[in-house]
């Protein structure tokens with residue numbers, strides 16, 4: 231495989247799409263050997279076909295705010311690859327959303343979904359709409375206008391969107407209501423639905439739970455457990471919340487949370503009522519974590535700083551892309567951190583990953599570590615198709631098994647000569663092989 235030629239061609243076609251190009255390069259670098267060992271992938275053009283999305287829908291959404299002012303937002307759905315199942319991936323509402331970010335997320339989703347062991351293809355969507363500070367009616371009007379465009383492209387067996395940053399149960403509800411009205415059907419077309427109308431128990435916590443199950447498996451390869459470990463978590467959203475709950479359940483102590491304004495350090499541990507307080511802050515649509523330190527005197531707020539400077543055993547970046555850079559990686563290692571598991575998508579920069587890999591600390595990439603969210607969405611689709619609902623324990627147990635099997639796949643394809651595990655390589659190769667072989671089976675379509 232001529233990696234430089236492929237990347238040059240891609241850069242020429244998509245100049246400036248930094249995140250997308252970064253994600254493609256990372257995957258291609260780690261599957262290079264496998265592709266070279268399998269010339270039939272090259273003759274079938276698998277790589278060139280895999281790195282471009284099947285289709286991208288771009289549309290504008292116009293809506294009216296509570297004061298009668300008209301707004302226009304840019305929206306997208308990227309259908310990347312459906313070789314192993316319907317396109318599947320979240321919808322993100324955030325001012326930073328652009329095509330590059332959604333293509334990077336959609337591309338990553340192909341491999342993540344392949345790893346889950348479930349029949350799910352890869353896609354992603356979203357808008358530069360900012361739900362922060364909007365009233366419920368404004369959010370509802372926006373979601374309805376968004377779905378008015380999107381509904382023709384999706385379906386329970388073609389493309390099944392879910393939530394992501396800025397899209398939680400409320401937004402999924404408004405979108406589902408509109409879809410149902412337009413399509414005249416009540417199906418599992420979206421996941422992350424409310425429990426009363428087809429949602430799965432555990433789905434809101436699943437990404438965080440799965441992140442911690444994966445970290446537990448990583449630690450076990452070194453004969454370690456989470457019991458008694460201190461853990462740094464970033465963000466204070468959906469993923470951070472689930473991870474914090476599960477770390478506590480498994481005997482660890484989460485000592486940080488963060489927002490774009492800085493981070494809080496709570497050496498006593500973020501548990502019980504403190505987690506509830508964090509959820510209250512979140513529900514009130516505040517984009518700050520500073521008030522936590524006013525509420526709980528044992529905590530300190532560090533403005534404009536990141537939690538990676540705190541001495542911890544385990545780090546779980548759960549906020550956003552590229553939030554953990556080279557200096558942060560050095561600091562974590564200097565402070566004795568032995569395990570970094572990415573709850574967010576691509577939170578570590580390539581330079582940071584390079585340091586983790588060279589130092590041979592346990593490093594789990596997002597596409598494997600946070601796959602528990604989409605896996606539980608897959609379980610929600612199964613429950614919808616069967617018209618039944620599993621208990622909390624059943625879903626949690628299935629999620630746990632899936633995370634163990636993803637970890638095993640990473641070990642199978644990522645074991646180095648010195649018997650340590652390159653999880654990046656393992657996840658990319660395991661995810662890639664299933665998709666590439668399915669594309670071969672199905673011909674050039």
Ligand code: NDP
Nearest residue numbers: 395396437465466467468469488489490517549574575603
């Ligand atoms: P949320 O919007 O619920 O939470 C994101 C959190 O990170 C918010 O608290 C946000 O604060 C904070 N944040 C944003 N930017 C920064 C920053 N620069 N520094 C520190 N904190 C920041 O999103 P999710 O928890 O759902 O998603 C988080 C990550 O996990 C994303 O990368 C997402 O793609 C990924 N993911 C999510 C899944 C899911 O099931 N939800 C599944 C798999 C991956 P604020 O709101 O103020 O911006």
